[in-house]
Amino acid sequence: MRSSDDQAQGLAPPAFDVLAPRQQTVPFVYASPHSGDYYPPAFIAEANLGPLALRRSEDSFVDELFASAPRHGAPLLRAIYPRVYLDPNREPYELDPGMFADSLPDYVNTNSARVSVGLGTVARVVANGANIYRRKLLFAEARQRIERIYVPYHGALKRLLADTEAAFGCAVLVDCHSMPSTGGPMDRDSGRPRGDLVLGDRFGTSCAPVIVDLAERVLLELGYRVTRNDPYAGGFVTQHYGRPGNGVHTLQIEINRSLYMDEKRIQPTPGMAKLSRDLDTLIGALAAVDVGRLIPAKLAAQ
Numbered sequence: 001m002r003s004s005d006d007q008a009q010g011l012a013p014p015a016f017d018v019l020a021p022r023q024q025t026v027p028f029v030y031a032s033p034h035s036g037d038y039y040p041p042a043f044i045a046e047a048n049l050g051p052l053a054l055r056r057s058e059d060s061f062v063d064e065l066f067a068s069a070p071r072h073g074a075p076l077l078r079a080i081y082p083r084v085y086l087d088p089n090r091e092p093y094e095l096d097p098g099m100f101a102d103s104l105p106d107y108v109n110t111n112s113a114r115v116s117v118g119l120g121t122v123a124r125v126v127a128n129g130a131n132i133y134r135r136k137l138l139f140a141e142a143r144q145r146i147e148r149i150y151v152p153y154h155g156a157l158k159r160l161l162a163d164t165e166a167a168f169g170c171a172v173l174v175d176c177h178s179m180p181s182t183g184g185p186m187d188r189d190s191g192r193p194r195g196d197l198v199l200g201d202r203f204g205t206s207c208a209p210v211i212v213d214l215a216e217r218v219l220l221e222l223g224y225r226v227t228r229n230d231p232y233a234g235g236f237v238t239q240h241y242g243r244p245g246n247g248v249h250t251l252q253i254e255i256n257r258s259l260y261m262d263e264k265r266i267q268p269t270p271g272m273a274k275l276s277r278d279l280d281t282l283i284g285a286l287a288a289v290d291v292g293r294l295i296p297a298k299l300a301a302q
Helices: 003-006 042-044 052-057 139-168 210-222 238-241 271-286
Strands: 017-018 030-031 076-078 173-178 199-200 226-228 248-256
Touching: 017 139, 017 248, 030 139, 042 210, 052 173, 139 238, 173 238, 199 210, 210 226, 210 248, 210 271, 238 248
Parallel strands: 030 076, 030 173, 173 248, 199 226
Antiparallel strands: 017 076, 199 248
């Protein structure tokens, strides 16, 4: 968890960074939108929860788990700020009006399923339902976060996908996440243990089957318990960017945190090394996919 060093120097970090290969050689882009761990000191000071409680909503260390992507010729986009501060896997303005002291503009989505449980672009609660803030926010505070963090993150993601599509005729976004080992109180699998990995393709609408089938086969051969779209089918990013008919594919991967970390202390366990090696195997297998199978016939004929 980072907070004080940059702030003490008067330097707030950027919204994201990109681990880029020397040369991109595959039509893949990896992204980790929820592993950011820079908590602005002012945010921590005003929070109703302690640092450890805030971090339990974080997809801790996921960017490290996928850090080998550049060695396989693919860029890795990493969020710097945590999802409890600003969540890139939401619409730009998906906000709970009950957490603001002033009224919200008409263009804000106040009625989504995510907003209804307090998990909008600026979240009201953490994953277990505890309130993040001691006070109500002003809309200007949310707008500032969105303009300073959300917009640049998605601008970078759009550029990476556009450049990839221009170079290869297609693009595959692998959106990388982690999940608690047991369903939380606001989840539909509340209290139930989860499998090892979940592959989300919005029930076949966001990604070519060749990618999802290969990912599932590789992970099963490595000994993992794999499900599809249950309990996660993919969030805003998967739905928004996945357009297989246009040659842009999105696959969300959710990893059970108990495989690689102590969920209470938020510290890596010895399992992280093995999981990193296995994910490197997966990244390498995906990199070998025949690009021609990812370009729709209507585009290939042009």
